[in-house]
Amino acid sequence: MLTIDNLHANAGDKAILKGISLTVNAGEVHAIMGPNGSGKSTLAQVIAGHPGFEVTKGSITYVGQDLLEMDPEVRAQQGVFLAFQYPVEIPGVTNAYFLRSAYNELRKAHGKEEMDPMEFLDLMEQKLKVVDMDPAMLQRSVNAGFSGGEKKRNEILQMAVLEPKLAILDETDSGLDIDALRVVAGGVNALKRPDNATIVVTHYQRLLNHIVPDFVHVLAGGKIVKSGGKELALELEAKGYDWLVGTA
C-alpha cells in the first residue's frame, strides 16, 4: 500500500529525514518509536503533504501512485489520514460543519452525491459512539478550547468519519488518561479492516498493548535504525534508545 524509498526531507536548510525506507502492506499495523526530535512527526507530515517540508530525495508510492505529486487534499481524498500530534484549533468553524465538509469532499471525489445535513447527523450519531464523545462537542469550534485529551479524541472521530485506507496516528496516546486511551485504542481497532493499514507513532508500550503492531521501527537522527516485531517495543521499554543510537 505504501512504499517509502530512501526519503530525505528538509525544513528550510535543515535536513531532518535522512534516508527512510519503509513498506506498509494492507492489513498491517506499524509502530514508529524513537527519541524526541528524531523526525517521527516530520515523516508523518511529509506523508500527509505538509507544505513546510521539502523532499530532497527519494520517493513515496501509495497504492501505485506517486504520493509526492498529490496535493494534501487529494491524498486525504485517496484515503491518507494523519491524526496530528498537535491538532489545530479553528475558532469560528464548528466541528459539525468541518466534519460534514470533509466527508462531502470525500464523497464528491469518489463521484458520490453530497450528504444532506440531516442524514449526516444520523451518521454522526453512530460515529460519536466509536469515541464515546458528547454530541455537544459537534457544535463547538474545531478543537478550540478542547482539552488535550478531547483534541485527540476529536482526531479519532474525524478518522471514524473519513474511514481512511492509511491512518497515521502521531502520538494520539499522549495526554490521554487510562480510560480515554482504552476508548481511543478501541476506536482505532474498530475501524481496522483487512484492506487498510495503520502507522502509530508513540513513545509508550501501553498503547501497543491495545493496538498490537505487526512491526516496530525505531527512528533516530532521521533514519530507521532498527526494525522488529512487537517484542522490540518491550525491549525499548526496558532498555531505552541508547543502545541503538550509540552513547553520544
Added chain:
Amino acid sequence: MNAPAATRYAEAFGQLDTAAAPPWLAALRTAALAEFNALGFPTTRNEDWHFTSVTPIADRTFRNATSTGAPTAAEILALTVGDASWPRAVFVNGQCDPTLSTLGALTTAGVRVSTLTAAIKDTPEFVADHLGKLATFSAQAFTAFNTAFAQDGLVVHVPRSLVVDLPLHIIHVADAQAAGCMLHPRLLVVAEPLSQFNIVESFVSLNGTEYFTNAVAEISVGDGARLHHHKVQRESTEAFHVGTVQVSQGRNSLFHSFSYASGAALSRTNIYTRLLGEAAETRLNGLYLVDGTQHADHQTWVEHIAPSCASRELYKGILDGHAHGVFNGKVFVDPEAQKTDGKQSNHVLLLSPTARVDAKPQLEIFADDVKCTHGSTVGRLDELALFYMKSRGIGDENSRALLTYAFAADVLETVELDALRNGLERIAFERFTHSTQL
C-alpha cells in the same frame, strides 16, 4: 480644476422645495450650507481624513434626486437581510415610499415613527428641539452637506419605559434613477429613559449605478435606555457612501452599534458617541469586507465625559484584491471621567498581497484612574490551519473560504437580532464560499 463646492451646489440648493419649511429649519439649512461652502470637502491634510481621499466625490457634481422608479417590495426585500416581516420604512432615492413601508405594528406598540416631512408638520416642536442638536455640523463638511440638503428622513420617538422587541428596518434603496444623484437621508432617534429599541438601517442598490449617499443619523439614548443600531451598507460598488451616526448617551444607558460594510467604491462610516451620564456603556462592532479597488473606512469616536462608563469596540476587516481598509478609533477621556473602562480592537485579514490597511488608534486620556486598551492585528490566513483542513480532504478554495468566514464569526456573533445575524452570516459565508449551505 473644479469650481469650489460652494458654487457647484448653489444651484442644486436653489432647486430644493423649501416652501413647507418653518423659519427655524430654513435658517438651519442656510447655516449648514454656509458651513459646507466654507469648509469644502475635506482633503487628506485633514487629520480625520488622512487615509481616505474623497477626491472622487469632490470631483463630481451630483444632482438632487427627483424621480424614482417603482421597485416592488419583493425586489427590495431580496436585497436586504433580516426578517421580511419586520416593520419597515422604505426610502427610494432618498424619498419615503409609503406604499412600500409597513409601520403599523410599531405604531400599535407605541413607537412614534414618521417621516421628517410629516414630523415637521405634526410635531414641529419635537423636531426643532432635536434636529441638528446632536449631529452638529460645525467643522463637519458632510454633516453640513446633509443638513443643508436633507429632504426626507425618519423621526423615531420611543416613549419613556417602552420596551419593544420588534425592530424597525429602514431600507434605503437606490434604483437606476439615482445615477449621478446625491441622497442625503436623515434619521433622528430619541429613545426616552428606560426604553429599549432596535433599529436596522440597510443601504442597498437595485442597479450598479454611480450615486452618492451622505447619511446622517442622530440618536439620543436616555437614562437607562438600551438602543441597538445596525447599519448594513451594501451600496452599489460604483457608489460613494459617507454615513455619520452621532449618539449621546445618558446615565446607565446602553448603545450598541453594528456596522457591516461591503458595498460602495468608497465608503466612510463615522460612529461617534458621547457618554454623558455615569455608568453608560457603549459597544461598537463592525465588519468590513471589500475587494477589487474598494475603499472602506471606519472612524469611531468615543467621548468619555462622565465617570464609570465602559466602551467596547471590536472591528474586523477582510480585504482582498487591491482593496484598502481604514480604521481610526478615537477615544477621548475627560478629566472628570474617572473609572473609565475602554477597550478597542481592530483585526484585519489580508487575502491578497495587494490589499492594504491603515489602522490608527488614537487615545486622548485626561483622567488618571482609567483603564483603556487598544489592540490591532493584521494577518493572513493561518497556513497550519489551511494544511489541517486540506489534510481532511477539503480543497484549497474551500479551506480558505471557511477560514476567512471563521475570522469574521466572532464579530458577527455580537449581533443580537437573530434574523439579522443569521442573514449577515449567510451573506458573508456566500461571499467567501460561493455556496449557500451553512
